Amino acid sequence: MLACSHICLVSALVMPKGKQFDVVEKAKVLAWHGEGVSTKEIAARLGRHIRSIQVIIKANRDLPPTATPPPPKRRSGRPRITTAVQDERLRRHVLAFPFHTAKELKRMVEGWSHVSVRRIQAICQKRLGLPSRCAAKKPLLTDRMVKKRLAFCRKHRHWTEEDWENVMFSDESKFDLYNPRAQKCRRPSASNRYKQRYVVTSVKHSPSVMIWGCFSGKAGRASIHFLPAKTTMNSDAYINVLREKLFPWMASHRITRFLQDGAPCHTSKKSMAVLKEKEKEFTVMDWPGNSPDLNPIENLWSIMKRRLKKDHTITSLKMLQETIKNMWISEVPTTLCKKLARSMPQRIRQCIENDGQMTKY
Numbered sequence: 001m002l003a004c005s006h007i008c009l010v011s012a013l014v015m016p017k018g019k020q021f022d023v024v025e026k027a028k029v030l031a032w033h034g035e036g037v038s039t040k041e042i043a044a045r046l047g048r049h050i051r052s053i054q055v056i057i058k059a060n061r062d063l064p065p066t067a068t069p070p071p072p073k074r075r076s077g078r079p080r081i082t083t084a085v086q087d088e089r090l091r092r093h094v095l096a097f098p099f100h101t102a103k104e105l106k107r108m109v110e111g112w113s114h115v116s117v118r119r120i121q122a123i124c125q126k127r128l129g130l131p132s133r134c135a136a137k138k139p140l141l142t143d144r145m146v147k148k149r150l151a152f153c154r155k156h157r158h159w160t161e162e163d164w165e166n167v168m169f170s171d172e173s174k175f176d177l178y179n180p181r182a183q184k185c186r187r188p189s190a191s192n193r194y195k196q197r198y199v200v201t202s203v204k205h206s207p208s209v210m211i212w213g214c215f216s217g218k219a220g221r222a223s224i225h226f227l228p229a230k231t232t233m234n235s236d237a238y239i240n241v242l243r244e245k246l247f248p249w250m251a252s253h254r255i256t257r258f259l260q261d262g263a264p265c266h267t268s269k270k271s272m273a274v275l276k277e278k279e280k281e282f283t284v285m286d287w288p289g290n291s292p293d294l295n296p297i298e299n300l301w302s303i304m305k306r307r308l309k310k311d312h313t314i315t316s317l318k319m320l321q322e323t324i325k326n327m328w329i330s331e332v333p334t335t336l337c338k339k340l341a342r343s344m345p346q347r348i349r350q351c352i353e354n355d356g357q358m359t360k361y
Helices: 002-014 023-034 039-046 050-059 084-096 102-108 117-127 143-155 161-165 235-253 269-276 297-309 317-330 334-342 344-353
Strands: 167-176 208-216 220-226 257-259
Touching: 023 039, 023 050, 039 050, 084 102, 084 117, 102 117, 143 344, 161 167, 161 334, 161 344, 167 235, 167 297, 167 334, 208 235, 208 297, 208 317, 208 334, 220 235, 220 317, 220 334, 235 269, 297 317, 297 334, 334 344
Parallel strands: 167 257
Antiparallel strands: 167 208, 208 220
């Protein structure tokens, strides 16, 4: 009995809402009822709700045994304004041109000019299963870059998570003083959208600081270095960072591999000559360039920037620097660095599976 009730419940959930009984189904209901089958069992057999079976039995109780049940009543309702052929034409166009808006689809797809933009949006989302989503932003890759990425990944495809823990990852990143809030907000209907609490403020040229940092999966965060205001990293500044920041931490963490991106100041003759002085202590890994998804320190920067966006009390560069320092010390645990380093085998596999194109990281 419990099994029957369970089947009835599941079947009732599966059935389309509001589907009418046809003549055949009604005849089955009346025939089974005449044989003494319970309404629960009939509902389970047809995948219908018990109440619907009871209504049919009551409405046709005076019907002669050999008579055919009346056909379902014609329901009122707005007919579909497009055909299945038109829907398929729209679906193919959207798959071929995923960046076209509903307004463009209305103009460009044959047979859809009479449909409103809002209706096209609803049809794409609900009927065709093609909702509008935010596009991911990734760097443009040339054929040469793709080949270098594949070469790098194939070279290191057999590295284990422990191998990647023995790598010191490094990079620079810019942190802006004024970080905008989320682009969407919730506000009451008919309220003033320009009220200060609902407005996203912005500045043309936000003050910022440039940071160099490094970490390893073996020992966690290492050092960070703030560049002077309104300056960018060059070869001379980078050499000072290597001597004063990187080399001591490489020895402290007992790391034997160093990974840096292909920025000109990193790969200049002067910088590489300084790194070559330490070739007996650690190896500088070849980098394919333009591959932020293969350097886990990019994810660390993103995590820190997301946390800074939630703090709107920072009003000066000095406060920004102090906040970043405190965050680096207290909110970058070794477990996070280990997790980021251990994600490298998966990054490598995804890059190879994507034929060298960008991954989700």
